[in-house]
Amino acid sequence: MLPRELFRKEPERIREMLRARHTEADLDRLLEVDAAWREVLVRVEELKARRNAGSKEIGKLFAAGQREEAEARKAEMGALGEEIKALEARARELEAELAALELTIPNLFHESVPLGASEEDNRVERSWGEPPDFGFEPRAHWDLGPALGILDFERAAKVAGARFAVLRGAGAALERALITWMLDLHVREHGYTEVLVPYLVNSASLEGTGQLPKFADDLFKVEGHDLYLVPTAEVPVTNLHREEVLAGEELPLRYCAFTPCFRAEAGSYGKDVRGLIRQHQFHKVELVQIAHPEASWELLEELTGHAEAVLQGLGLPYRVVSLCSGDLGFSAARTYDLEVWLPGQQRYREISSCSNFADFQARRARIRFKSADGGKARLVHTLNGSGLAIGRTLVAVLENYQQRDGSVVVPEVLRPHMGGLEVIEP
């Protein structure tokens, strides 16, 4: 959500942003409704001021025993009340429409964001590691996994449907090792506080971080309840501090959380239908920071580094990409994607997305801070990034550590978490 002043004072800036994002929003209607709402509001408040003064007088007249005079005023105020009620209803209507429109406007983006229409225009910032040279034709994980007996898509389809997977034996252990190792790394090396949060969240939380109202189709909703399966830990973790005023000194708050993530993936039919890349349910270790506005851009670099440290620790080649204006998420002001090399597909694939939302989420979720030296409460900046998506990391490990005979070497850092296992064999 953007500040209303901005719509009023600099609508052209917003129009320009919408163009650069290659997205549509009814800004004209928003401006029209805003003007109408303010007009009605001024009239309502005038009438209310009169009624308040009148009512106060009635109290005094009764106290003074002037009953007749008081009754006359009562009749007068009664008529006023009817008028107020009608105008107020109109004002409420307009404000509701304004609020709804406001939620459909995406965030302004940082000046460093490259302009462009699609992921073709994203900018590669740097890369790390070399794609391995196998000396044989590397296989994709959807061949490797089932052959090793650690991945079963068919039985997953039977118990749930498409876009689900069953991990088995060393596969399940590998997933679990990745989760534990990543959490430990962020907690012990990077100074994050681990939190374990609800996997079902209410609609207020989803509005706070920007998934609702625009992206309801991407979510799984629990029938008969105001509850949704979390699409990412970003939602419960950022909303931990919704409607709070934090102490400036304790910023930044750094949280990491492991959660399953559930996504309906509506509109991605036919995309990544094979393998673990795009699932209705996957695991993710998420990093969330709640920051002082002056520190957030630097913290985005830092947080991205924390996610990179995971890939480096696992020895997985990757590159860092700046999302262009057209590819940027609705709430993000700037995003770095980490893309890991997948030998089975001979391409880089997104494995982490690290964003600064500036005050966009904070305004929706009313997360503010106050400095010890007084002053007004100000909006915080929020950031988050995957550190990392576990399923895709498992894919990357299988494909990058495969051997000619179809076995997979376990990355060294994970071995202590897998009972010392060094190689996954059929």
Place this chain on the structure above:
RNA sequence: GGAGGGGUGGCCGAGUGGUCGAAGGCGGCGGUCUUGAAAACCGCUGAGGCGCAAGCCUCCAUGGGUUCGAAUCCCAUCCCCUCCGCCA
């Protein structure tokens, strides 16, 4: 699921129809005192919106209603606590 109790400012807590945006306390800020600090004492200290401005309007869980006037009365919903039931 059943019965009962409750949701008030950064926090705790009083307030059952008008003078209440709300006592008191804690915390915070400023001051007096002090070499400095603590203690003590004094003062200040909620948020949002509209308006060029003076100023006005909202906000006591949320949404409706009654009334000239609602934190206070009525209805609905949500959340928390206690007990009972069920249950990993």
